[in-house]
Amino acid sequence: AQRVTQPEKLLSVFKGAPVELKCNYSYSGSPELFWYVQYSRQRLQLLLRHISRESIKGFTADLNKGETSFHLKKPFAQEEDSAMYYCALSANAGKSTFGDGTTLTVKP
Amino acid sequence: EAEVAQSPRYKITEKSQAVAFWCDPISGHATLYWYRQILGQGPELLVQFQDESVVDDSQLPKDRFSAERLKGVDSTLKIQPAELGDSAMYLCASSLVATRSYNEQFFGPGTRLTVL
Numbered sequence: 001a002q003r004v005t006q007p008e009k010l011l012s013v014f015k016g017a018p019v020e021l022k023c024n025y026s027y028s029g030s031p032e033l034f035w036y037v038q039y040s041r042q043r044l045q046l047l048l049r050h051i052s053r054e055s056i057k058g059f060t061a062d063l064n065k066g067e068t069s070f071h072l073k074k075p076f077a078q079e080e081d082s083a084m085y086y087c088a089l090s091a092n093a094g095k096s097t098f099g100d101g102t103t104l105t106v107k108p
Numbered sequence: 109e110a111e112v113a114q115s116p117r118y119k120i121t122e123k124s125q126a127v128a129f130w131c132d133p134i135s136g137h138a139t140l141y142w143y144r145q146i147l148g149q150g151p152e153l154l155v156q157f158q159d160e161s162v163v164d165d166s167q168l169p170k171d172r173f174s175a176e177r178l179k180g181v182d183s184t185l186k187i188q189p190a191e192l193g194d195s196a197m198y199l200c201a202s203s204l205v206a207t208r209s210y211n212e213q214f215f216g217p218g219t220r221l222t223v224l
Binding site for chain 1: 141143148149150153156163164199201212213214215216217
């Protein structure tokens with residue numbers, strides 16, 4: 001069985017502060033991990049995927065297989081980063097499992 | 109820019125009634141997903157189609173839910189009869205193809221169902 005855990009329902013930081021959204025997973029194979037974001041009144045959309053090793057909007061995420069984690073990080077948070085963030089795991093044939101999300105609020 | 113379309117956006121119904129939701133994926137996307145998202149939780153996959161075939165429906169409550177994608181394009185999700193616990197957001201998503209190397213899903217705006 002595959003599971004994704006996001007331990008923080010709510011996270012609040014000040015503008016310019018570093019931010020880390022935690023994600024832990026359980027899966028017996030080699031997973032693909034993703035972060036999706038939902039801004040206010042917008043659709044859920046892909047932010048980044050571990051296989052691309054890219055930085056999107058200043059966010060990065062490293063897959064740590066030893067700790068089974070895929071934490072999302074940004075060194076300097078901006079107010080426009082305020083949104084709901086979902087970590088997701090994709091197994092063979094594309095079946096995806098989402099975490100319950102973390103609401104990030106960046107205060108001015 | 110192409111987007112996933114869903115209708116209706118909102119649906120209020122009474123328990124024991126039948127409801128249906130429609131999804132039109134991005135043109136050319138072979139894979140279509142239906143998710144249910146209960147308030148405060150993440151999306152939960154109900155059914156996944158590859159073209160017109162069901163790939164995964166292990167979490168679909170088959171006694172009351174049904175889904176079809178007859179021509180491998182648009183899809184309908186039906187609930188009959190609706191129960192109070194079915195109140196949720198129903199999301200549709202599509203992707204080019206579900207493979208290990210590429211699985212970006214594009215989501216629709218969702219249908220908010222309220223069962224009274």
